[in-house]
Amino acid sequence: MSVPPQASRWFLPRDSEMARRINELDWAATSLGPMESWGPALRHALATLLRSTAPMGLFQGRDGVVLYNDAYREIAGLRHPHVLGRPILDAWPEVAEFNRNVLDTVLAGGTLSYRDVHVVLNRTGEPEDTWLHIDYSPLVDEDGNATGVFFLIKDTTRRVEMEQRLRIAQHAGGVGTFEWFPETGRLEVSEAYRRISGLPTEGMVTDAMVLARVHPDDRALATPAMDRENPVEYAEYRVVDPASGDTRWIARRGEVAQHGEGTRHRFIGIAMDITDRKVAELALANQALTLQDRVNQRTAELLRTQDALRQSQKMEAIGNLTGGVAHDFNNLLQVISGNLQLLVEDVQGNERGERRVRNAMAGVARGSKLAAQLLAFGRRQPLAPKVVNVGRFVRNMDDLLRRTLGEGIEVETVIAGGLWNTLVDPGNVENALLNLALNARDAMDGQGRLTIEAGNAYLDANYVDALDDVAAGQYVLLAVTDTGHGIEPGIMEKVFEPFFTTKPEGQGTGLGLSMVYGFVKQSGGHIKLYSEPGHGTTVKLYLPRTTQSEDIIVDVDSGPVTGGSETVLVAEDDEAVRETVVAMLADLGYRVLKARDAHSALSIIESGIPIDLLFTDVVMPGALKSPELARKARERLPGIAVLFTSGYTENSIVHGGRLDEGVELLSKPYTRETLARKLRQMLSTQAQRNAGNPETVVAAPALPTPPPIRVVRVLVVEDDWLVRTTVAEMLQLRGHEVFEAGDADRALAILGQETIDVLISDVNLPGMSGVELVATARERQADLAAVYATGHAGVEGVVPDARTLVLVKPYGSDALNQSLARLFPPPGIARPMASPL
Template identity: 45%
Template sequence: MDEPQNPMEVRETVWAGQWIDSTTDYAIFALSADGRVVSWNPGGEHIHGYSREEILGRPLSVFYTHEDCRAGVPENVLCEARKTGRYSGEGWRVRKDGSFFWASVVITALRGTSGQTLGFGKIVRDMSDKKQAHDAVVESERRFRLLVHGVTDYSIFMLSPEGNVTNWNQGARRIKGYTAQEIIGSHFSRFYTPEDAAAGLPQRGLETAAREGRFETEGWRVRKDGSRFWAHVVIDAIRDDDGTLVGFAKITRDISERRETERALDETRSALLQSQKIEAVGKLTGGVAHDFNNVLQVVRGNLEVIESRLGRDSWMRERLDKAIDAVERGAKLASQLLAFGRRQPLQPVVINLATTLRNMDDMLRRSLDETIQVETVVAGGLWNTCADVHQLENVILNLAINARDAMPDGGKLTLELGNAMLDDRYVAGLEDVPAGQYVVLAVTDTGVGMSPDVLARAIDPFFTTKPEGYGTGLGLSMVYGFVKQSGGHLRIYSESGHGTTVKVYLPRSTASAVEPSSPVRMPLRGGRETVLVVEDDRKLQSTVVDMLSGLGYTVLKADDAQQALTIIRSGVQVDLLFTDVVMPGPLKSPDMARQAVGMLPQIKVLFTSGYTQNAIVHGGRLDDGVELLSKPYSREELARKIRRVLGTQGVELETTGNGNVEHDSTAPGSLRVLVVDDDAGSADAVGALLEMLGHRPVLHRSAERADDALGVQEFDVLLTDISLPGMSGIDFAIKAVREHPHIRVVFSSGADAPPARQLPFSWRALRKPYTAEDLRRALA
């Protein structure tokens, strides 16, 4: 008879059965010793899809995939449970409908009192959602590892808390040159330069990252082959959930190219700023240079006229010299500004710098103190260059004077000439400096030198370290402007206390050098030619007329280009057109000059200006065949330039005791001349010629108005055009001689004169265009 059961045990068994039968989240069922299903709960039906009737008696393998069945997984699971008493694991299982789910399985062996296996209890839970999330994390981590490993533009690796490398990606290998096997386990300080490592920079980076969570910097790093690169570095501290430091993540990027680009951009910005500065100064200079030099010309011209007409006592001489010297200083100031702004008209010729330097030897030694030793070194086979000799001499003199001022206690000045080749690598970061062959002038002093701040501003206009009153700050600015305008390059090397070297590079010329002409003191020469002065500044015009008259020339004047062409069309002989470059009105001076040459092919043209703009200067150089006399100029410069343009010796001027020019004694006596010409420009020109010949002209535009003048005034000569509005010149001459028998008649016309027998009185004719000498003979 069976022993009665303990009521408590009975109650627990009932409760367990009720829990199993009511659970749907877990499949809880029993298996026989050979692995067949012998019980089933609602959870089993919910998870596996089988009803109780469908599954009882079926083998355990029904829940496994075909692959697992072929591999004997169901049998192995039961074997393990039978052997150890328990099996737990996860894997894919199959539902009734053939779908898969990820199952968490626990199988417990059920044993009898003697230890034999009676069967198995199995609990199954559907873990598909957790499996999916887990797989997503695993996949994400896998992809992240692939991503990090596959990045080649960034060096990404981990460090231990001590700074040892624990992993290594492809970017790190590419940037730093080490393989993972070569570097893992090494301390990351090996990537730093020796000086940075000695200064403790690696450790400070880790300490900052550990303290603040992140450290970011830029600096030089070293590759495996010893080469350096500029790196952007980020170190992030890595901590676990408890906040314990477990290491560092380090990202390094090679930004050498970006740094070089930024450097080039900075240089470009600096060059642009310098270019804008030059442009601004150039515009400012150009805007005022014309008017400023006109003023200087008026002052200088009048001073020299006064000098030529007044006595030359020592008191007067001293003050005139001081005034003229002040004008020259003002002219030099304007010239330096124009040179810096690259607006100085250059007249380059092919020269050998060695010859130029030798010719300046005496001038340089006079400009320097006796305490300064001068040495000139010229390399053999020196190339030629093309430059404006006068401006180049100013450059050399400016550099020598700057060197002198830098050596107040004496020193050594070395002027060295040589050949140089500037290659593509040298000129890569320079603006407007083409690669090629250059002649280089190096001026070196042993003076006080320049600090980096001073050196950076050395060529700025008006910047100077000299005391007030000892310099304008335009010396190096002028040198820089001249060199750039000549297509060259300027480089300054200096250090405080160690002197300065200024190197001027001028492009090589393969043409033959022009032999410089030796300056010979020639007597002042004027002439008897006719000069048409075209100048809109009335005061300057008057001054120039006085200067030219004092040199013996017959002078006509015009206020603008249109008026000048009117005078030329009138038929008056003009030998030289002396015109300002910058003129008001729609017709520009160069165009006027071209039209004048078209009408009078023998006419010569001389331009003058305080600022040429781009009218006759292109690329910084005077146009071919153009003659220019820059304002302000002296009386002697004017005289010599005019003779050179006209191409003849002219007349050597003699002066009276008070300095006045002695004019030709063959000039006729003063005559009262009635001029009749309907062209206002022609009438004005004839009137000016008559005044220059010492006569007294009265001008009228018609015969009728001239006839009225004859009624109230006596005239010695009637100078009339033949073609006039209203009464013709011939009819008016007949009437004038009939009423004033003493008057002499001269016909002036571009057409043929009347036949000699046609008129009842004697007369002379002037065929337009005629010269001042022709007019003088007609009136003699």
């Protein structure tokens, strides 16, 4: 390579490393060409920047070939000297877009200026955050054309990071800094000081602005005394937010800074938010003043807790006693009932004898009800819980309640939308509601208003702390309120005790509320009584929430009374009960074997005699218990059916107040008809299982198969209560979780609390229309599916698509389910094209 004459390099200083490197680089290999071809403008620019101590450089030509001075080397880092002579976009690829904009703007004649611009550069072998001051201006040749970009650069990273750390420290420590210049009234303040003092985030700050926010009573304290002998000053004062009116406490510490001999020029200091400390000091002072009150309060709480514990223990003891009494009582009733039913055939045609048997059976029924109430209070009744929706349950009982209470009682039901399900025994819920309604009727002397409410509730830890056996969590609330006489405070704690009643003698057993109490407790719930003399009573039942789908309840205790010819083994330790049930079964046509205890029954089973059903008492003497007998029987005779009976289940087949899975129980006392139906049902079911061959089983008529669906969460919005509840029931029967709203406001409230998959809305709602409601809802949840219900062929402005359908009224369950199936096809089924239904 030929070396150009030294005279052509006058712009290269002798003592510069970058001048030497520029001189040695083969520029002919770049877009700039050989050095001797460089124009005067470029040479003069290099002469200037190479002699400057400030970092600067050039992006020369259309591709921005990089040239720079010695001061720029520190900014280039490990990229030096490799970036020299390279196009800027290749030299710094991590900021290529940034530099492309620089080239386009400045080569077009413009200028750019950046202060503390943030970029990520790889100067040390790894990416690092960098802040820079950069000024760009065009390099103009002798013809006035911009041929390059001249830049002046300064690395401000250290200062920016220090300022950030200072801001973080001030924010974390709640400390703001300031300088006050009394002569001008101006303050230089930090971001933290603005926040602490409630000042605007931007703009000039004056002492008048600061004092305007200080509480009027504290302004003298907040003004620094510039003439004090001691230059260090401390003050505490209040500031008031002009927008919200909130008051905060500020602590300020500062020092007078002198400028010249004896002249006070400025006041420098810090400010801290000490509101929390002041609040704590005030709270501590209040605690000291109210210590005795708090001691008295805690003592009262302790006494209430002890009373609640004593009450709980008393109720538990009474429950154990009544449960045991009910067991023996039920055995006696079973003997009497069984023999009376056998006697019916003997007195047929004898009018007087038949009447006496009927009267005796009525007495047995009353005794059976009494025993059931005792078991309910003692939490010993075997529950067969189902997943029910209490709101639907209450609505279904509406007619029954109105007929029972009479015309003088106005019945109002209030069912909250989106009501949760609960796992309870349906029969006991019905009995509890009837008992509460009848008590309310008597309290109102047949005239007044009864309000039944169902809603969702949450019992928090603070509420349940003072309760003995209640867990915090979600509950379904069933409340019954009357406008009757109310209950005197002195007898409130006794109302749940068995046989306690305020009614005249002969007008009440005193077991109604105790039965409700026992059922709720056995179901894992909570009961609360509110009453005020002269203002009525409210009884609140809290039943635990379940997330399971609602069960479809089928009545199996119906149909004709039929017997059979199968073999039944009766295991019963009470001889009178055993002989009675054997006679009843024989009368029904069954072949009967009998055993006085579990060991005897097992011996009969092991003898090899064919047995179709084991009918065993739960509570029997001996080491071998009934559940173990049933297990051994099934091991030896896999096709045997097992039916338990008892007047008191203890915990052998009932756990948590509920029958174990797969256990069949017939509670004593039972009638001949009930026994016959139960046996026939179990033997028929077992015969089908034993058959094993589907051809031997008589098939039930095939029901139409509903379209496959996915279970979803649905919000039904309809102002017509009857239409809304009907649609909700149709959806719940298919297993969907349904929330209800009567207008758009309630619907939006539910959408703010629950995750909803599809919104089914009437078009013409009061206030906001259904179309507006869906639009508003989709602003919050873009993927929300929607079904518009309308009496017209379509909805103006609504085009059906994959997430939107129109359902024309009147519509039935099939059309509704088809709509959901189209919106939410099961896995493996393609979504159909949308169209109005």
